[in-house]
Each structure stands twice: as C-alpha cells, then as structure tokens.
Amino acid sequence: MIRRNPRAAALLPMALVIVVRLLGPEDLDSNDQAKQALYVLDICESGRWILPREQGNLPATKPPLYAWLASLASLAGGGPSELACRLVSAAAALGIAALVFSLAAGRWDERTGVGAAWAFASIQRCIRATRSRRSTTRWSAS
Numbered sequence: 104m105i106r107r108n109p110r111a112a113a114l115l116p117m118a119l120v121i122v123v124r125l126l127g128p129e130d131l132d133s134n135d136q137a138k139q140a141l142y143v144l145d146i147c148e149s150g151r152w153i154l155p156r157e158q159g160n161l162p163a164t165k166p167p168l169y170a171w172l173a174s175l176a177s178l179a180g181g182g183p184s185e186l187a188c189r190l191v192s193a194a195a196a197l198g199i200a201a202l203v204f205s206l207a208a209g210r211w212d213e214r215t216g217v218g219a220a221w222a223f224a225s226i227q228r229c230i231r232a233t234r235s236r237r238s239t240t241r242w243s244a245s
Contacts (some may be wrong), residue, residue, distance in 0.1 A: 109213040113204035113220035114197060117233075120224055121193045124233045125186070140188055142170035147183045196233045200224060 142155040142163055149156075155163045155170050163170070169191060177187040203223045208216030223229060 109208070109217055110201065110204060113217045114200050116221050116224035117196055117200040120230055121196055121233050124230070125189055125193060139165060139169055139173070140183075140185070142167070143173045143177055143188060144183050146170055146174040147177050192233055196229065199229075 138157060141157045142165065145155040145157070145159065146152055149159070152171065152174070153167075155167065157163065172191045173188045174183075176190050177183040180187045200220045200223055204216040204220040206216075207219035
C-alpha cells in the first residue's frame, strides 16, 4: 500500500484515530469546550458572525475562526450539532497529518513521510486534539 499510494498510507493512522474518537463518548459540558459550541449556536441562530455571544449575552472571549468553521459545518449539515463541531478538529488533524507527510517526503522520501505522519498520529496531544473544541490551543504546539 505504501508504494502504490503513500499519502493514503500516511493518513490511515490519523483517520483511524479520528473515527475512534468521533464514535467514542464525550460530554460536551464536561469541560470548558462548551463555550465554543455556544458561539456556534449563537452564530447559527442569530447570525452574529463578527462577534458571537455566549448565551446571547457575553461577547466571545475566544478567537472566532473555530466558531466560523464549525458554524459553516453546522449549516452544511442542516443545523448545529456536536458532530459538526467535532468535524472541524478532525479535518484539521487530517490536514496537518498530510502536511507532515508532504514536508517529510519532500525533504527525504515518501517512506520517511509515511513514518513522520504515523508518528504525528501517535502523539497523545494530537489524539486528544482530534475532538477538541478549544481554539486557543488549536494545533499550536502539536
């Protein structure tokens, strides 16, 4: 598989991590990630794209890029949902794994690129971030 389609081989571990993480249980209210979901809900319901509010009252305290992307995913999916919020992080994880592969393959060879993407997919912080809705740490240190 590596020789025929090295990019697919490189992204396979990250895709598996994402599928397992998306299917696993997680309570949106168990941590501070609910704030991002509230911004998405406000954008979808009231149309406040520039400055979303938390529960309609408090202005956003997080950068809006994540809320914008999750709102676009929500609107494409028919309305706000937890899955739409998770898909933004999943797409970011796949994109960065592809970037890691491309950089390593360009610098060395495709086999090294596959290994680098697999190593990236195994980093605990990366695995946790595939479901994160925290824009302040969005892939900054992965």
